[in-house]
Amino acid sequence: MADIYTSSRESLNTTTVAEEAARHEAEAYSEHIQNLLADDRALWESHLPFSAENDLYAALTDGILLSHIMAKIKPGCLDLKTINHKVDRAQIGTKAGVKDTFEATANLNRCFDPALTKQLGVVTVNIAAEDFMHKKVDLVLGLIWQLVRAHLLSAITIAIHPELVRLLEPGENLVALCQLTSEQTLIRWVNYHLARAGTTHRIAAFGGKDIQDGVVYLHLLEQIVPAANDALHADIRAALAASATLPTDGLATPRAVLELAERIGCRRFVTAADIAAGHPRLNLAFVATLFNKYTGIHLPSEDEMRAMVERADRLEAENVALHAALVEARAAGAAATAQGAATASALEAATSELDQLAAATAAKQAEWDRVGALRAEMRAHLHDGPRLAQLVGKAWALVHPPSPGTDAGADGEAEAPATREMSQLTTDPDADAAELNDAQIADQLVAMVHDLLMENAEQRKFLQVLATRDVQNQKINEMIGDKIREYSEARIHEKNDKQRKKKEIPKK
Template sequence: MAPELRKRKAPAPAPVAEPKAKRGTKAGAKAEPKKAAPKEKKAAAAAAAAAAAPAESEKADKKEEKKEEETEEKKEEEEEKKEDKGEEAEEKAASRVPEEGDVLDLSQFEVEIELNDGTKTSFRKLLEESKEGVVVFTYPKASTPGCTRQACAFRDDYANLTSTGLSIFGLSGDSPKANTTFQTKQKLPYPLLCDPFFKLIGAFGLKKTPKGTVRGVFAVNKEGKDLSRSLPVLCVCCSSLYLTMDAPYSLEEDQVSKKEKEKEKEEEEEEEEEEESWSLEQSCISVAGAKRALASAHLYKPVVDRDPPSANLQAAPTGRRRHECDKAPKFQQNEIFTLQDAFHKLDVDDKGYLDEAETIKATQASERLPYDVVRQTLKEVELDSSRRVEFEDYVDLIAKLRSGGQPASAAPPVPSKPSSHVSGGHGHASKGSISGKIHVQGSSANVTHTINEDERTEFTRHINAVLAGDPDIGHMLPFPTDTFEMFDKCKDGLVLAKLINDSVPDTIDERVLNRPGTRIKQLNAFHMTENNNIVINSAKGIGCSVVNIGSGDIIEVREHLILGLIWQVIRRGLLGKIDIKLHPELYRLLEDDETLDEFLRLPPEQILLRWFNYHLKNAKWHRTVSNFSTDVKDGENYTILLNQLAPDICSRKPLETRDLLQRAEQVLDNADLLECRKFLTPSSLVAGNPKLNLAFVANLFNTHPGLEPITEEDKLEVEDFDAEGEREARVFTLWLNSLDVQPAVNSLFNDLRDGTIILQAYDKVIPNSVNWRHVNKPPASGGELMRFKAVENTNYVIEIGKQNRFSLVGIQGADITDGQRTLTLGLVWQLMRKDITNTLSSLAERLGKREITDNEMIRWANDMSRKGGKSSSIRSFKDQSIATGIFLLDILNGMKSSYVDYDLVTPGRTDEECYANAKLAISIARKMGATIWLVPEDICQVRSRLVTTFIVNVERQVEHEKEECGIETISGRHEEADCFCFQTLIS
C-alpha cells in the first residue's frame, strides 16, 4: 500500500499564485488575457487583407483567404488554451503542498539529504528502513533557544514514540557539524537531517521565502495507518507550531466519524478566516513555550505511568475548545498587544529576549508586587539553560502572577507581624522577625534549605557598606536588605570577587575579571563561569571551605550556598586580623605557664573568647563566656564588655532593664556610640545567633581591642618568635581543610600530633589505604589521646607512607607527635604532591611511568612557554628567574593565549613589579579553573615546593581540559585547539 502522509494543521505554505482558483474560479484572471491574444491577431490579419486588395475583382479571393485564416486562428486559439491549461495544472501541481490524508508520490521526495554523521540518504530510504513510519520535525536553526526546546520535547518522549515502531528525525538547513554539536550537547537520541538547499523542506511546504525553515511536524505511516492520535497535536498559531502532549501515545485509530471530521474541518476553516481571538496559548511561538502555557492552564499534565497502547485516550481540547477552559487567564487581543509593547520596550536592543534581573524589576513595577514574589514566580517558569526570558516566558510569568491571587492593582503586602518563613511563590518574609527562617528551593523539588533572615539582612548591609562607591558595582548599591536581590546580583561573580578582596586585600587581581564595558557589552554564561572560577579558587586560597560549591551553583543562584560562601569570606576577613603581628598586645592574654607558641595554636574564636573573658575579669564581673550563643544572648556580658572598653561612653544601665529585647536594643545603642553597631539586631542577639555574635565581637576587637601596649622586653619575645615553616604550613593547612578533614586544621604542627588528621588525608588521597581498626580515635568527650596511643597512630602514618614510596628516611612517628616542624612539613608535602599528581596518573601510564617526575614537569613548563611563542625557561623549581613571575605568565599564555594581556605584564625589575606579575599569574590560573594555594610572596621568594604546586595544578588543568577535547564548552566554541597534549612534549 502506498505510504500516506499524516499532518495536523501545518503552517500555511508560501502564497500560491491565484489562491481563489481553489474555490472554483478555475478560469480566473489568467484566462481573459489569453483570449485577447487571438482577437488581436485576427483584427491585424483582416486589416492586412483589406489593404492588400488592389481591386474589387479580388474580393472573392479575399473572402476565401479570410475564411482560411479564421480557421487557422481558431486552431491556434484552441491549442493555446490547451497549453495554458497544461501550464496552470503543472504550476498548481508543482506548488501544491501535501496535506493530511494525501498519498505521497515518493518520486517528489528523492532529493539527497545528509545525516549529521555524514551519511547520504533520502526520505524514501528512511521510510523504507523504518518499522511503522517516519516522524520528521523541522526547526529553523540548531542550538537556538526555541529549537532547543523543540528538540528536547521529542527527546523527552522519544521512548514512547519509538516504542510504536516510528523513527524520529530532526530536519533543518544546518551543516552536519552544527547538527552534530547540537545533538551531542542536548543528548538527542535521534539523528538530525541536513538539508542546506532546502529541497526536502520545500517539498514539505515548510520553506520560508526567500530562505529559512518554518517549524513543523510530518508523520508518514508506512502502512497508511492513521497517526493523528499517536503524535502530538499540532495547531497553527502565529505562523508557527506548538505541541500539546494530550495523552499517552498509542497507535489506536481515532473513532471520530467521517461527518464529524468534515464538520471539524469546516469550523477550522471558518476560524482561519475570522479575526484571531488571541489567548495565552496562542501567544506561544515555540514547542516548549506552549507546553508550559498549557500546563499552567491545567490542560497538560506530564504522564508518569503511561498506559499501554490499547488504553482509552482522552484528547486535550483544541481550537476554540481549548480557549473555553476557565482555569486559564483570558488574554484578549489588546492585552497581548500591550504585553508585546511592554516586552519590546524592555528589549531595547531587539535581541528577542530579556535577562532575569531586568524582567523581575520591570514586572515588579508593572504588576505592583514584591520583588521576591515576582522572583519566585519566575523560577516556576521553565526557562532554557541560557536563563533568557523570551516573549512566551514573559507571558507565562504574567499569567502565573495574575492567576495566583495577586491582582495587578494590589499594592505590595505589608505584614502586620513578623513572619517566620516564605512558602511557595507568594510568601514574603518580614524584616526583623525573631528567629526568622526562610525556606528556599533546593536542587530538586523535594529538597528545601533554610536561610536565616537576620543573616541575610546583616550580610547584605555589610556588602552595601564595604563595597559602596566601587567603580564596577557601586551603581547597583545599596541592595535591599529585605529581598533576595543581593543573591541575584552575585551570579556574575563580581560582587563576590570584590567582597573577597575586601576581606583579604590583593587576593584577586581585578584586571582579569570579566566586566561589562567596551570590550564585553554584556556578560554571558561563559564570562560568568570564568569570574566564578576565580571566586571559588580564591576562596579556597584564603581558607574557605567550598567542597560543595561550584561556579554553576552561583550562576543558578543557589541561595543557601551563596550565603554560606559570603559568611565564610566575611568571617575570614574579621578573624584574619586577630594576628599577633597586627596586635602585639595579644601577648597580654597569655595565661600562667603558657608559651607564646601554645597560645598562637589556638583558633581565632578561642582567642576572641580569651579576650572577652580578659575584660570581664578586669571588670571584676562574676560571669565568663565560653560560646557566642547562650552566654551572650541576655546582653549582660555585652554590657560589661562595652563599659570596660569605653567607661565614659557606655554605661551599665542596660542591666536594669528586664525585657530582653529592650535590653538588647540598649546594648546595641552603646555599641553605636563606639561606631560598632554591626552584624547584630536585637532579635538576633536575643536569639543567640552564633555567626552574627561572632562577627559582632570580632568587629569590636578589630576596632577597640582595649589592650595596653606591651613592654619592650615582651616585644622582643614576640619578634623573636620562631616562625619556621609558617608560610608552607599555611598552604598545607589550606590543602588539608580542602579535603574536608574533621576537625578542621587550625595549627598544622599541633593538630597533626595524634595522627588522626593525616590518616584521614591518606584515606582521601589514597582510597582504602587505612585500616581504621588499627587507629586509636580521640575520646568522644573531646579530650586528647594519651601519648603512647598517639605515637601508635603516627607510626602507622609512617608505615603507610613507606608503602606508597614516600621518602621518610630517619623519620619516626614520635617526631610527628612531638611537632618536629621540618619533618612534619616533609611528610605533608609528599602527601600533598601525591594528591595533585594523582590526576596525572593516566598520563604517566601512557608514558610507561609510575608517576610524573620533577624533571618531566619542568620540561612540560618550558615547552608550554615555547608553545606560546616565548623564550623563557627554567632549569629547576629553585631557578631565581621565577621571582619575576614572567615565566609563569608565559606558561599560562601557552595554555590559552587570550588569557594573558602582556600590556599588564611588567619587566619585573623591582619588588613591586615582581609582586604585580605574581598576583596576575595567580588570578589568571584561577580563572582557568586551577586551584592555587600560594600567595604572590611565595613566587617572589621562589619557595620551590609552593612553586611546584602552581606548575602541577595548571598542568592538571591542561590534562583535565584535554580529556574534554571535542566537547563544546559553555562559551559555545570547541576547546580542542587550546588543549595541549603533554604526552607529545616528553615522549
C-alpha cells in the first residue's frame, strides 16, 4: 500500500513539474507574440492582450492569431485576405456555432498547409485543427515554439551578419560556416565570446549544466555590452566576483543575470528558475534575444579598412627593408664567421709559436742558470789563484832551495817562476804550460795548472757562445712583441668594423 502511495505521489510531482514548465513556456511565448504584433491594432481589439480568460490557447482556437503570427514572421508567405476574420471564438464547438467552427477549421487548415509551413521551416505533422480548438497543450506549444524559434533565429545568418565570419575555426572555410544551422551558429557565437573572455567555460547546448549556474551568461554579457556603458560593466564584474562564492545550484546568479539583461532591454523568455533548471527552449530564446540586440562582433568600416590597408602596406615595406637588412646581416655574419675562423687559425698558430718561443726561452733560462753557476765557480777559482801561486812557490822552494846570496821573498822564500807568471796567464794553455815546464815545475803541479788553464779557456769560449745567444734571444723577443702588437691591432679593427655594421642596420 505504501509503494502504491509513493508511486502516485511521484507521478503527481512529475505532472506538477511538467505543468509548471508548460505554464512558463506559455507565458514566455505570449509575451513574445504581444511584442511581435504590437502594431497590429485589429488584433489588439479582438485577440490581444492575453489574460486569464483570454489566454494563449483560447486566442489561437480560430486560426486568426496564428495566421497573423506566420505572416509577421515571414512577410508575404500568407495572404491574410484568405483568412476569415469574423469567427466568434465563444461559439466554436457548440451547436449554435457550426459556422464558426467550420470557418475556424478552414483558417487553421490554411495555416497547416504544407507549402506554407515549409516556407516557415516548421513541422505540422500529426497536428490538426481540432488540436488547437481543443487546446491540446503539448501540440499547441510545440508549434508555437517552432514559430518563435524561426522568428528569433531568422537573422542569425552570415548574409545578415557578415561579421560572423569571425566564428570561423582554424582550417575551416566559409562554406562550412554557412552549412551550420542557426542554433549551431548561436552556440559557436556564445563560445566565441567565452573564449574572448578568457574563461574555460563552453556550451554544447542551451540546456542542462552548461548554463544552469548563470556564469556563462555573465561572461557573455561582459563581452557584448557596449564598452561605453562603464556602470553596467562594473556591475557585471561584481556579479562575476560574487558568483565565485555562491552555490552553483542557487538562484542568486541567475537573478543577477536577468537584472543586468533588463538594463539593456533583453529580459525575455526566461526566469531565474528557468536558467537554474536549464530549460532548453527558453534559454535558447533568451540567447537569441541577446544576439539580436548585441552581437558583440564588428567588421571594420571603410575608413578603418583604408587605415588597415595603409598600415599593411607600410608594414610590408618595413618587412621588405628588414628582410634586406637580414640578408645583409647574414652575409656580414658569414663573412665575420669566416674572418673569425681565419683569426682563430692565426691565433692558434701564434699561440703555438708563442708556446715554442716560451719553451725556447725556458731552455735559454736554463742555460743562463748554468752560466751563472759557472760564473760563480769561476769566481771561486779566481779567489783560489793567489793561494795556488803560494802553493806553487812553496813547491818550487822545496824542489829548488835558494842558493846563498839569492834574493828571497818577503816571507824568506824564493819567488818561483810560476808565481811571477801566474797573474800573466794567457788564453793559450799550451804556452803557459811550456813556460812552467821551462821553470822545471814538478810534473803534478804542471798537470794541475794545465787542467785549470784548459777549463778557463773552455769557460771563456762558453761565455762567448752565451753572449751570442743573448743577442739572438733579444731579437726573438722583439719578434714576439711585433707579433702580439699586430694581432692586437687586427682584433681592435675587427671589433670597430662590427660595431659600425650594427649601427648601419635599420631598426624596426
